[in-house]
Amino acid sequence: MEGIAIEKRNLDKTKQELIVEKEGKVEGDGKQQESESGGVEENVKKDGVQESESKNGKEQNSNEKAMQKEGDNGKEQNSDEREMQKKGDNDGGDAEEGGHKTVKKGAETEGTRPGQGKAKESDPFAYTKREEFTSENFKIELRGLPRHYSVADLKKLLNETLQLGAHKVKPAGHRKNWAYIAFRDQPARTRAMEVLRGYQWKKATFSVTTAKPVEDPLVKRMGERGNRTNKGEEDKDGDSQMSIAERVTKSVTPLAHLSYSQQLEKKQKDVHHILRKFGSDLAHTNPKLARLIQWQKVRRGGQVCEVDPIVPSPQIDGYRNKCEFSIGNNPETGQATVGFRVASYKAGSMCVAPVSHLKNIPLKMKEVVEEFEVVVRESGLAPFSPLTHEGVWRQLTVRTSLTGALLIIAMIHPQELTETVLGELKQTIVQHFTEGSGVHVGVKSIFFKAYAQKERGGQQPLQHLWGDHHLTETILGNTFRVSPDAFLQVNTLGAEVLYQHVGDLANLDPSSVLLDVCCGTGTIGVCLSKRCAKVYGVELVPEAVEDARHNAETNGAANMKVWTGRAEEQLGQMLSHCRELRTVAVVDPPRAGLNSSVVIGLRRCSELERLVYVSCDPASAVKNFLNLGRPESKQYQGSFFFPVRAIPVDLFPHTPHFELVILFERWDKEKWTKIMEGNPLPRDEEYFKRIPSLQEGKYGPAKHKNGSDSNTKRVLDDENCGEAEAKKTKSE
Template sequence: MHNENTSGNEEKVSRDDNGVATQENSTVNEEYAYLDRGGFSSERFKIELRGLPKFYGIAELKKLMNQKLGLSTSKIKRPKNGSHWLYACFQNNEDRTKAINALNGYVWKGKTLIAEEAKPAPDPLVKRKLEEDSNVQRKKKKEDEGKSQEERLKDAVIPFWNVSYEEQLKRKENEIRKTLMHYENEVWKVFKNRRKEIEANRKIYNGLSFELKLIQKSPVTEGYRNKSEFTVGIDEETQKPTVGFRLGSYVTGTVGVAPIHMLKHIPEETKKAVSIFQDFVRSSDLAPYSPADYTGYWRYLTVRQSTYSGELMVIVSMYPQELSSEELEKLKTQLIECFSTEDSKACGIRSLYFHLLTKKRVGDEDSKATHLMGPTHITDSILGLKFRISPEAFFQINTACAELLYSSAIELSRATADSTVLDICCGTGTIGLCFAKHVNKVLGLEIIPEAVKDAKANAAENGVTNCDFFTGKAEDILPSVLARATGDDIIAIVDPPRAGLHMRAITTLRNAVSVRRIVYVSCHAAAATRNLTDLARPATKTLRGPPFRPAVALPLDMFPHTPHLELVLLLEREAPAVQEKKSDDSEKMESSTIETENETEPENKEESVQ
């Protein structure tokens, strides 16, 4: 899964999909994530209208706004009858600005109206979940009483640290089966006419209508992480500046950072790099950054490690505050000296980047990391191919297991020399390039321009000539890239971010009948359920192509000692002759999903996401 952008003021530490305690933005990001999930939402362009008369009707107000004042109101929301304020939503920012200018100060029925921009409504489902999570946090805090700092950190970062590996695999198999059965329930709702067939298959596949293979073990279970991001803060036990993981969140009153030397999923060379930088921070005149009052400087240390060459890339991130350009240049020199010592060379540090953070609040801009020392990239290898890795590049966290993942995807896809692979969300081209020698053509799509540059460079480095890579959002450029595909056996490889593919991309895949199979890769299967359901639902006026049925699911333990895993799911296109007539229920479900393309409303999500 590719990295995600976050926004918001509050930060927390939690386990990421790869099992590491990370600094994520909390409620602000999660409650409003629906705005960035794709599709239009009038919640983006909302105003609050106050000072309304005691007696008025919505029809009267609409007439005033749309006919008399020439506004383009999308909808009006009144909390309750008789309220002296309400929300009005618009299609774009220009219409909203026009409305504010027209309504603010306007006298209507003897009352002077006040019109101002309004914040979008939070997603009620996410808000409720966050409240539940808060209760869990309180319960966990109680459970943590009496535990050592080391135990609390292990529980947060690698919660299976005291569970045997065989037991870990059993737990993960049980969880992925539960997740897939939830997906099965969604399919059951859609395919009323296929229920007998589904039931028959469930008897064969132990409750599922398709094959769930045994979870594949990770070839490496310790020191497997090739990338980790650490926080700089104060250790609550020693009161010293420490480079490690935060134990809690600012909103729950915890900002302490614990050391990471006892965590078994982090390589020893990475731990040594952390220790070297920690010594540098402790000897520095500059304090660690404080999320409590936005003071301080040192923020993060990111370490990327090549399992192929042993090279390490370190990225130091800090808030410059009021430091002058001269002081920053001096710091750069000191950092170069720090990471050029014999100890640094001994643990494999070759590349150094310096990242000035300016993004403290929503809307602030952030800078890119500046290269200070050594090569601009490090190189790793998967299935005999070499891949260059830049600071921002996506690369599977567990390199050894990534080889297993990609070889399994190739096998499941049934690719031939005549196939064309459509690598959606291709990143730096790793999976597409691994497919290249098995197929006729690979076409990759990626939103990050730097990643596309890396993908092209990786193709050239490995002498691969049958791959092309394109920059843009999948939902925007997928039709034009599909037009370049030749033959009638197209295999789509989908490895999207957590939020999944935009509905327009799903629609394009459904309507392109030459796409015969989809290999869907996900590190968060529950989040992928919506995409999988849309790919499987019966044909409609919008989803014209035959649906995709799940055929085989293969879980892989990409993240030992954590609850997370990677799932590869093969979806096969249903033969046109087998399609059932569209039922009233499928019409309703289609409108529920397509609604997210035209109007994504948090109030309606309870029906469409369950």
């Protein structure tokens, strides 16, 4: 550790010289200490947990991550949505105590360096003045976009057709006809403005202006909190009166105070709300389905399809097999802490809270966190601050399996550390868990990643330091190899229940072929391979594809083949192997859902009869659901799909999240006409007459008794009509 200590003093000296140069003066005797308080990288997800619930292994694309790192936080993800992008003030000021950095409580506000005050951190645009690259300095506002377009199509226009080299593309919002485009330098922005001004695309004409950078969300929120305090306003959320442990519990496991039966009841209501709204939107999108949707609602309590009771998780506590822990300062103790953010950077916090009390984390994982915290504190190196971009320690990822194996990934910012010091740091981590006080935990694999803030985390490969190269997990009697970064459902026992229901809805037989879209490590395909003739999978992440192929071979799934690449690009080749076979698709996409081109490709596959959609965020996936059910058009060719049955499965106890599995079937007018005619209810026509011209399939305005204009959607949005009719029919 001697080399690390020397290097740390050198870094402090270098930073001191830079401060003197920038400020033009030396405060005191020139021995100004650098505050290294802070948090972790800006794109670490809220609470450190929810990314994997949003498909953390299938991350958001790198451009979206970069946007977050550069302060462009208008997004929802990912990623993803992928454990934790996912509230608190942190006091600063450095002191050496017990061989590690601590922070004097009350000395400074969160992220402020001693001796400098708040000048730098009070400027929400300070990040644009650093020497580090940010595309926020080279942004334009592109207006006049067509009413219907996809971000993928716009990116293709900018970077392939026009060769403009756009660095980021960010739509302004739903139904808004402009977007923000960022570039890498001023010449690129100037050229883009010249090319795009007056350019015509999809019968629309562009206009373009320069755009201002967005405010740093943390600095902005800190300023807002200060203004509220000055005005004597109370904290609406009451967070300022809560302990750090209470705040992180509220953020990470907000349902933990409820009994498990109460949690399930709440999630069931959420499912009903989402599907009820989806049904109304689908009737508006496809008038041909309006009568059937109303028929379903009358019989199914206002729902567009049959909805099963939520399936509980087999394991309620300690179920997570992967967590990404932030490394930052605990505002109550002032010490470097490995845990979860109490809120996101966007929400205005870098505070990190301990996790030993959280119900969803297994005991072994908590022990790893405690031991890694020892390494961090004894190193003398501070956590990385997304506000000042100082500090080293970023994040700790821990994965475990039902076999008890533990894999860890340590992530740092290299700053100006030499290769020698980096080597000592790696050796320290390995020794602690293989020979030191952390050996009792039983870590089997250790990985390391060093990357700077201006780089994308995914660009730097993981370095294997010690132990096994993969994790092994068992699901439904099959053995799976899982790479450090690969996606796997975070609740293994819950995943077994989920896959069983997916298989039941798929209704596979020896004459069918399964398309496993976004297959990850091949878990769904392998588990269902014995039920069908062929399994064709596609996955974007190369390491996951290697795992999927290995897993297919290991488990004897010789009928399974996996392609590497984007689903929208590989789907055509996959479908060419499905001729004259009954085709069923299972899609398990990231949090944001499928690219629209994938939905278009699936609809064009005439052999595809059934589609099982697995969503960890149904509210975000509704766009996909609607596109599956749109009327046939030039863009959406092929007969549309209709939702038949939905099964919610709880994979995330103590949180609001759940998986929703929906079975869609290709539209069969003759089949549904017979079903409707064969199962009449006394008041069917009474409801149908409320929908104008419904029998002709028209969807226009109607005059109600009060003379106001309305339409079918207004009728279908009546949430109580189906429930009331169902109760009345039952009583009769």
